[in-house]
Amino acid sequence: MESYSVCDCSILDLNKHHSDRKGNLSVVQNSITIPFDVKRVYYLYDVPGGESRGSHAHRELSQLIVAASGSFRVVLDDGKVKRTFFLNRPYQGLIVKPGIWRDLDDFSSGAVCMVLASDVYKPEDYIRDYDDFLNYRQEISTHK
Numbered sequence: 001m002e003s004y005s006v007c008d009c010s011i012l013d014l015n016k017h018h019s020d021r022k023g024n025l026s027v028v029q030n031s032i033t034i035p036f037d038v039k040r041v042y043y044l045y046d047v048p049g050g051e052s053r054g055s056h057a058h059r060e061l062s063q064l065i066v067a068a069s070g071s072f073r074v075v076l077d078d079g080k081v082k083r084t085f086f087l088n089r090p091y092q093g094l095i096v097k098p099g100i101w102r103d104l105d106d107f108s109s110g111a112v113c114m115v116l117a118s119d120v121y122k123p124e125d126y127i128r129d130y131d132d133f134l135n136y137r138q139e140i141s142t143h144k
């Protein structure tokens with residue numbers, strides 16, 4: 001099991017196709033734009049001001065998180081280092097590698113958080129307790 005750090009998670013610039021007076025279009029393509037194949041798309045919306053989401057890590061799942069509308073903050077944590085990203089552009093996405101804890105907050109009114117994921121929904125892939133997460137990080141770093 002590969003042990004990723006927050007340094008392996010970064011903002012990806014998506015293609016932005018601009019049409020004069022007709023708006024913009026951005027594209028995500030399996031294996032071309034992103035380093036995994038997308039098996040699931042879900043999106044968070046109507047998040048009340050002041051609420052936070054996330055607060056979990058995934059064992060295997062990779063994700064691309066996009067602020068399809070509005071803005072929000074994502075704090076990534078690999079058990080040692082935290083990195084904060086503010087997403088507010090629909091032509092950018094944040095790649096989140098497996099084994100990284102994430103907290104999302106500071107949602108603007110009308111924010112849409114679109115997530116492209118490398119697998120279908122598997123509850124057993126989630127780690128929802130922070131102490132369990134730290135133990136898991138310890139485990140994967142000693143089994144490298």
Ligand code: TYD
Nearest residue numbers: 040041042044052053054055056120121122
């Ligand atoms: P949850 O993971 O708790 O949301 P967040 O981490 O953003 O706060 O998911 C909320 C609910 O939606 C929970 O009951 C599980 C369900 N859900 C699915 O059924 N399929 C999915 O793909 C996802 C992401 C969530």
